[in-house]
Amino acid sequence: MKKHYYLLLTILITSLSFGQIASDDFTYSDGSLVGNGAWVNHSGNAGDLLVSSGQVVVQHGTPSEDANLPFTPVSGVLYFGIDFSVSSSSDIPGSDNEYFAHFKDDGNGFRARLDVVPGTGGGNYTVGISSSGSTADVVWGTDLTFGVTYRAIAKYDQDSGLAELWIDASSSGDTSISGTADGATSIESFALRQSDSNNNETITVDNLIVGQTFAEVLGASTSTQVTIGTGTVENEELPIQPYYGYSYSQVIYTAAEIGVAGAINSVTYSANSATTLANSGDWVVYMGTTSSSSFSSTSDWVDVANMTQVFDGTVSPDGSGNVLVTLDTAFDYDGASNLVIAVDENTSGYDSTTHDFYCTGASETRGLVYYSDSTNPDPASPVAGQTRDYIANVVLDITESGASPASASWTVSVSGTDATVSVTVNNFTVAAAGGGGDGHWHYTIDGGSTVMVYDTNDLVLTGLTDGEHTLVAWLVDDNHTALNPAVEQTTTFWTFSNDECSGAIAISDGEQISSDTSNATDSGDNSSNDLW
Structure with a gap:
């Protein structure tokens, strides 16, 4: 059964999020792989290494093309990760050892070769890894099953020449096998190989990632909708105050609330049905991280120099009051720090007093806002604002990357x-x-x-x-x-050991309550209620 993965990128890029070096999920039209992305032929009959239904089909037997995906060389350790599945009419026999994926130098030096090999316990097959030779140095200790998709991660140390292999691992501390070191080699591409074998098995390959760390090539990137805040509190001026000409706010969202790491692609705010943003839709959005969980004062702004501008444009609500901000630049969120989102609203006009966004109460001061009809605040040097024990309700669209950190x-x-x-x-x-x-x-x-x-x-x-x-x-x-x-x-x-406010009635700004106070009188010496 094929595992379904949704990768952030659909074409080869040489400078990717999280330090990835190359990536391909093979979403091409059926036909030759070479000619798509940066794939090139380096051996065999050109045009018979094929893409079918968004996967590369490595067919041992008559097809003979071998192709590679070049990338800019880097020093030190390299990893590749692929999803693969093997199918054959019968179990892989004892004499069959055929490598199908590997790293490649600038010539015909093949390193970290991934082999299909006979099973060791009566199963359909298993896999092995070779640092440099044409047959496996060491074999995976568990047999694998035809038709099941596995993720292989191979590591190659360009200094020592040692290859290492994991199958369906979630961290580098999981079980692995290592080949035999064979000296330094500089790697310049990833390659797929077709050859002859006793069974001429078929291997499908998908979701390739090349990187410099284990985490970068884990794959299985999925888009997750993270909802933070479901309250319906208004008049907290977060993320903006539509009734004023200008506003600037910052809100902290904790790592525990977000719960995943990855690329934040968009943020959606929730406004009431009256909100149009006709005069409040010119936004610049920044994102950053912080170890703080709250703001300590009205001037405790997170320095925008330590944040990333992720959006500059015009926003408007849909028919349900959702205000979608699709980021110009996805923000790489580490999953461990708290997230700060700053919104700078720059339209000089203002909207109705009934226009507003929904917020949710917090146990700490999680919001900070400044708004004015005359002064457009500068995010680089904001003046003192107002603190809020609230967060603006958001939905974050996050493309997860590998295992989420603690x-x-x-x-x-x-x-x-x-x-x-x-x-x-x-x-x-x-x-x-x-x-x-x-x-x-x-x-x-x-x-x-x-x-x-x-x-x-x-x-x-x-x-x-x-x-x-x-x-x-x-x-x-x-x-x-x-x-x-x-x-x-x-x-x-x-x-406070002597909290004289214990039992006090909490009132909101502008609210009035009255009550009798013993022996209280008005200016005419008549009994009178107190008014607060």
Whole structure:
């Protein structure tokens, strides 16, 4: 059965996201592979290495063409990843060893050769890897099945000449086999080979990626819709304030809320049905990452110099109030840091006071906004704005890349001089060493000694002194080493032993409430309600 993958790119590009060197998902018309992308013939009968239904068909037997995909050479370690499936009328026999995919130097030096070989336990077949020879140096220990698609990842060290192979792995720490080192070779292309074999089996190949790290060639990139925020709160001026001439905002979305890594292709905001953006649709959008989970003050803007401009254009809502911003440049999100989205609205006019966007309440100050009828703020040097304990509702379209990295989010709630720390962790299992987990987390309070935590239960800090406190928390492995990239968060909070506001009634800006106060009088010495 074929696995269905959706790759971000459909043609060969020599400078790709995540450091990939080359990529091809073979979405060409049926016919010769050579002539598509940058594929070239280097041996055999030109034109008989074929594409069929979006896959390359490597047919051992009569077809003889071998073709390669050149790329700009790089130093050090190279990887290629492919999806492949083998079919044949009978099990691969004991004398059959035919390589079909490999790296290639500037001549006829073939390296990291992937072979179809006989099964070792009575199965249809298995595969082997050779650093440089024409038959496998070592064979995969598990038999494979005809008609099933597997992902092979091969590594080649250009300095030592050593090849390594993984099948259906999710990380480089999974089971692999290694060939025999055969000296330095500089690689300049990836190649596919057709030859004769006892069975003349058929091998289909798809979703090729060449890169410099294991993660880059994992493949299986899928488009994911990540929804953050479903509230219907208005009048928080996020991401913009349509009723004013100009506005600039930043909103933090945590890695735990996003949950995946990859290329962010678009962001969709949710507006009410009245919103038209007729005079508020000229947007410039920036994206960046931060270790902070909240804004600490009205001037705690994330420096736009550390962000990437991803959109500059005009936006408008669809019939359902969705405002789609398709990015000019996809943003490579690492999955571990918190995401900051800044929106700069530059139309001088304004729309109706009833036009607005939906937001969702947050436990921290996650939004920062400035708006004005007369001053168009400069994102490079914004003036003090207004903080918001809200986020603008968004849907992020993300093309995932390989396995999602670990992420975590810590929140703090305060009661008097006690603080409760809650943690949410994705793609990482917290446990004591030897307990089957990936590691645990550490924290410090106010720069004090490091404390180790081996579960995700709420942590209560009691008897804290009055005033401001800083919690720094981060994920570590079983050896107490911080993850790379780091998964760390700094949170500032305040405790009060004599909170005279406990039990107070919360009111919104502009709201009025009245009540009797004992012995209160008006200016005529008459009993009177107080008004706030």
